[in-house]
Amino acid sequence: MAIEISDRAREWLRKHGGVAMVRLSPRHGCCGGRADIAVAEARTPDAPEYFTRLERDDVVLYIDPTLVDQGLTLDVEGFRGLRHLFVDGASLSR
Numbered sequence: 001m002a003i004e005i006s007d008r009a010r011e012w013l014r015k016h017g018g019v020a021m022v023r024l025s026p027r028h029g030c031c032g033g034r035a036d037i038a039v040a041e042a043r044t045p046d047a048p049e050y051f052t053r054l055e056r057d058d059v060v061l062y063i064d065p066t067l068v069d070q071g072l073t074l075d076v077e078g079f080r081g082l083r084h085l086f087v088d089g090a091s092l093s094r
Helices: 007-015
Strands: 003-005 019-028 034-041 052-056 059-063 072-077 084-088 091-093
Touching: 003 007, 003 059, 007 019, 007 059, 007 072, 007 084, 019 072
Parallel strands: 003 072, 019 059
Antiparallel strands: 019 034, 034 084, 034 091, 052 059, 072 084
16 A cells, blocks of 8 residues: 555544645755755645545545655644644655
């Protein structure tokens, strides 16, 4: 399976439109180098044709194709109105 979705994340996504995008976000080191970290956002990507679309349990996920076989987990952290999605399980160094 391309990505696991926790019950908390599934419930949170259903309350926030039922769509999530999982993409790579570059992080640059102070002395050079770069790591691409997987991040999640509760929205449809601007260019969905560049993502792999998955539908599961009334939730639509758009996943960066480079992350499809990375063994990711989508979850929620925080409390009350400060909860947000996060992705566990992948980073790619360059």
